[in-house]
Amino acid sequence: MADLFDKPPPDDIASQPKAEPPRPLADRLRPRALADVIGQTQVLGADAPLGVMLASGSLSSLVFWGPPGVGKTTIARLLAQETDLHFVQISAIFTGVPDLKKVFEAAKIRRQNGQGTLLFVDEIHRFNKAQQDGFLPHMEDGTILLVGATTENPSFELNAALLSRAQVLVLERLGAQDLEDLTLRAEAELKRALPLDPAARLALHEMADGDGRALLNLIEQVAAWRVDALLDPETLAKRLMRRAAKYDKSGDEHYNLISALHKSVRGSDPDAALYWFARMLEGGEDPRYLARRLTRMAVEDIALADPQAQAVCLQSWDTYERLGSPEGELALAQAVVYLALAPKTNAHYMAFKAAQRLAKQTGSAPPPKHILNAPTKLMAAQGYGADYAYDHNAEDGFSGQNYFPDGVPRPELYKPVERGFERELKRRLEYFEKLREKRNR
Template sequence: MTLFDPPAPLAERLRPRAVAEVVGQTHLLGPGKPLTRLLASGTLPSLILWGPPGVGKTTLARLLAGEIGAHFISLSAVTAGVKDVREAVTEAEGRRARGQKTVLFLDEIHRFNKAQQDALLPHVESGLLTLIGATTENPSFEVNPALRSRTRTLVLEALGEGEIRTLLERALSDARGLSGIEIEPGALNLLARLAGGDGRRALGTLEAAAVLANPVTKEAVTEAFGKHLPVMDKGSEDFYNLISALHKSVRGSHVDASLYWLARMLQGGADPLYVARRIVRIAAEDVGLADPQALRLAVAARDTAEFLGQPEGDLALAQAVVYLALAPKSNSVYTAWKRVTRAVQEGETLPVPLHLRNAPTELMKQQGYGKGYAYYFDDPAGSFAQAYLPGGAELGLYHPGSEGWEGRIQERWRKLKEAHGEAGEPSGDT
């Protein structure tokens, strides 16, 4: 670094120099915990470190390599490829010949495709490379089963507010940090809360706020923090966790939670039309006939969101979510449909009774198609008396719920069941 080079970011300058300096992850590094036991044994297996941003995955990988005296090679799956892996293998072979182990750290390992991940397999299996992969995505979905079977997955947790405060206080007292800068207690607590468990974000915000004010105030923290909202890739675990939370909150009739998860998705960059389709599904699946207007409102919200775009269209989705959360709930049609589709897929194919069949030709009429059919408006009693399933079969598929509109029509449904239960099979039916 020359006199004119800018200093490294605060988070980089304050990287722990020993495992004992790591803040957080006590479930892995505390007395008797998994990593503590591994380091005490002097061995280090290949690992996948899975956790949110800013919790120390890269730092921990470096420190673990240092603890066993291994050479550390760092690659990012965002920019690296199979060629870089081959170069790391060649370097590792040379170091093994001199009696030194090699740890290959692969950041964002989920960015490697199947072929790239497969290129690691023989070298991990032979022990030439000790692989430490870091990922913010669920390895069950993003890392090949063959590679997962050769590694051990450790889950890193978001830092608590107390742990974030420890990092910030260290930054203000450590010679590598911001010595000479002070922070108001309220500003410290605010920053610890806003950081959302991300240590790197907390330190970066503190560094920016220190330029704005000394001592650092709550106003400086707010200005430095700016707008930090999760940006989601469709297909990521966070994306599906949020859509699941939205759906379940609406189903549970919790209005505030429903609005919050909706805002998290839309402000985080989720496709509003995807969210709208899920809202339509909720109306059909969980509100159903308890409020027949719900589906119409959800479809209207979807059309409005498409017509207006963002941010105006988001209000229509919010209106639909509040309506659905407040609405009575029924999944009777949903469960009836699951039963009947299973019955059709797995059961015997039932023939259409002759009197219900279409008879557009004279030959069909001669064969008995449509014979004896009782038209409801001409013969209501006869209509109820005829069978609508062969042999008067009863499948027992639909059972109305007790909420809203469905609760009010239960008596009619009961009387209809009784009327149809008296049905006999007209002669000539099969």
């Protein structure tokens, strides 16, 4: 008896096509042409950089800078398709020097056969300087057209030589209408509407936080639910985890948000300042870093307009150290509000900068001899301390003597403003200036 395993399968089974594994929604909705890309009109529009390049038939090397899930990979692939270039995709995370050499050799052979190569490098900022330099000769001789993608600021992460040979295009997080358009496209693919009421639909978009790929993943989860009625935001929040806000304590988001916090305080907007302060805490920022930066704001932007501002910051910082999180964060929030509403001045800052410039210009010019001490007879014989006017013995406790080096014209460095306590300092400054003029007549 023949072995059963030797028998050929029945015709009806052999002829049946193999079932394809299910494809993720994000893959099924991947655009097939640049015109299908949702959002990014600032780079894809007819008068935008890529639109102009494609219309003129002259595509240069590019660096796409933007957050995750906004279409960097998709646009690169479609650019290759629309310019008849062979598309090669690598990731800087998994690619070493030997792999790059193979990619370049294959591109050279392809070029000899009349086919160009668009090399898409994801996370290009993770390549070190030597690896980034390795792209340059192949970009210059036309072996590859490089399209890099990065979530980090290219100015800080990419070599100047590489940046000089590529145009940086900024891709933005998807807006509210973009997310709605993407949701409608997903519903058309799924052939059914999502079981969400209007408020829950908006909440779903907020959960995606501008990331198209994240939105499609969330939609795929919601579409799989079997529900009897439309879900509201509260029910949706129980079933789905909100996407963590994009924040890197050592990257772009860190510097962007602290800049937003500082400028909101400087702009006397406590609501905006509290918002950015909360955003940084939600992102996992160290409250001690924020305490230090708040103290800097008090020194840089408020200073003598409200001398208490610095003390409030230091007290809030000390309170945080004693209470810890989360209670101590309330003390820091108190400092945020105080700083935002305090009168502002940078007169001391500008005066200090001007003093630094003057110090560099005057070099080693010595103090005038009349304000130098004369602890020895030799120094006294040289005129040290001669004709010094002791201010406490002068009328009004002010001598009006010159304290700048001989030959250095008296500058006006500190110019207080008419705000807060500096208004009083300005009045004092003007008083002493009148006395100085009176003494030197």
